[in-house]
Amino acid sequence: MSLRLRLSLTLGAAFALIWALAAAWMLSDLRNQMMFSLDQRLVASARMVAGLLEQLPTLPSKGEGTHFSAEQLNIPGGMACQVSSLRGEILARSHNNPEQALEAEKMGFHDQMIDDAPWRSFTLARGDVRITTADRQIEREALNMSILLAASVPVGVALLGCLCLLWLGIGQGLAPLNRLREALMRRNADSLEPLQLQSFPSELKPLLDTQNQLFQRIGKTIERERRLTGDAAHELRSPLTAIKTHLQVARMTEGSARDQSLARAEEGADRLHRTLEQLLLLARVEGSLSFDDGTQYSAEQVARLAIADATGGERLRIKLHLPAELSSAPLQMPAVLSIAALRNLLDNALRHTSEDCAVELRLETIGNRVRFVVRDHGPGIAPDDLQHLTQRFWRNGQSTGCGLGLAIVQAIVQRCDCALHFDSRPDGLRVELTMPLQSL
Numbered sequence: 001m002s003l004r005l006r007l008s009l010t011l012g013a014a015f016a017l018i019w020a021l022a023a024a025w026m027l028s029d030l031r032n033q034m035m036f037s038l039d040q041r042l043v044a045s046a047r048m049v050a051g052l053l054e055q056l057p058t059l060p061s062k063g064e065g066t067h068f069s070a071e072q073l074n075i076p077g078g079m080a081c082q083v084s085s086l087r088g089e090i091l092a093r094s095h096n097n098p099e100q101a102l103e104a105e106k107m108g109f110h111d112q113m114i115d116d117a118p119w120r121s122f123t124l125a126r127g128d129v130r131i132t133t134a135d136r137q138i139e140r141e142a143l144n145m146s147i148l149l150a151a152s153v154p155v156g157v158a159l160l161g162c163l164c165l166l167w168l169g170i171g172q173g174l175a176p177l178n179r180l181r182e183a184l185m186r187r188n189a190d191s192l193e194p195l196q197l198q199s200f201p202s203e204l205k206p207l208l209d210t211q212n213q214l215f216q217r218i219g220k221t222i223e224r225e226r227r228l229t230g231d232a233a234h235e236l237r238s239p240l241t242a243i244k245t246h247l248q249v250a251r252m253t254e255g256s257a258r259d260q261s262l263a264r265a266e267e268g269a270d271r272l273h274r275t276l277e278q279l280l281l282l283a284r285v286e287g288s289l290s291f292d293d294g295t296q297y298s299a300e301q302v303a304r305l306a307i308a309d310a311t312g313g314e315r316l317r318i319k320l321h322l323p324a325e326l327s328s329a330p331l332q333m334p335a336v337l338s339i340a341a342l343r344n345l346l347d348n349a350l351r352h353t354s355e356d357c358a359v360e361l362r363l364e365t366i367g368n369r370v371r372f373v374v375r376d377h378g379p380g381i382a383p384d385d386l387q388h389l390t391q392r393f394w395r396n397g398q399s400t401g402c403g404l405g406l407a408i409v410q411a412i413v414q415r416c417d418c419a420l421h422f423d424s425r426p427d428g429l430r431v432e433l434t435m436p437l438q439s440l
Helices: 003-055 135-171 177-186 207-251 256-286 299-309 312-317 335-351 383-388 405-415
Strands: 079-085 090-093 108-116 117-126 130-135 318-321 359-366 367-377 419-425 428-436
Touching: 003 117, 003 130, 003 177, 079 419, 108 383, 130 135, 177 207, 177 312, 207 256, 256 405, 299 335, 299 359, 299 367, 312 318, 318 419, 318 428, 335 359, 335 367, 335 405, 383 419, 405 419
Parallel strands: 318 359
Antiparallel strands: 079 090, 079 130, 108 117, 117 130, 359 367, 367 428, 419 428
């Protein structure tokens, strides 16, 4: 069922119900007013006859069977009038219908059956006579029905008109959705530009904004895939070519030359493996994939695990400094990402520090956050190069890495509400990585 039809049925049913209740209320009030008016006509007719009788010659004391025409008594058509004495003798009648005498014992209004037909009567006492006026209920109902029909026809026509206008109005109100659908249908399959629709209703702007945000997310996802593909094609070509070359040399040589070629091929394979791992981790971090496995570690645990994962046996060159007041609260981020970020910083520091020097890792608690300070004793970084440290595959002349470690750290920082700061000094580079703590 279409939205237009569903809205029309819902609102139309509500309209019809409200109009029906209003019409029933109006028609009921109109019927009551009509019956009151007919009763007042009986009263007015009785009083008018009483006034006329005072002007006529004296009626005989026994005048049963005496008749006056309706014109003589000025009785409206369709009504009956009877004048009787206090003893019940009929002194005058406007006509012979009904043949049965009207009951005049009860004063005021009275419903009675005369000649097997319902009548509505009114009796007025004036001196020693009683004046009774009456009309048939069937005639009253017929008059009432004709008036009700005359009043209900405009109501029904107005209701139908409202339903038609409702259908047209809903169609006009849903026109922006049709414009949005047509705009999407006209777009190229590869087009990810935001939709620009003029005079769009404010109620539908959140839908348009959400659609444009979806296009942006899709564009970013496609861009990440393209970057991953391009990076993989660019960075993996050299290690693969080197491995292939060393294996070919090993096949053609023997002895120490062969062993040296195989060793270099193995080094290329290790580099290729590290590059693949870093590329996949960067793609997962930037792709907002879930890393939450339910494991929670404190800052000290993260530091020790990162040291254990540091490159090869060089983790023994890392000195850990723990303050006495270090918080034991777990970090408010996935353990995999916190360990990976700190491990990459340590790997980078080890790579730029000579073998006879140690890399220092210091922890400190600052409010509800913990700061990891990694210090190496390398040559440092030129101030102009600090802004390039977190770019993909950027390396200075002395670097032997793949250029992805700090880019991964920056991606983790942006994802997990962390902070990263570089401070290059003559005695080495200091990197501060701040992570949030959970509230205890």
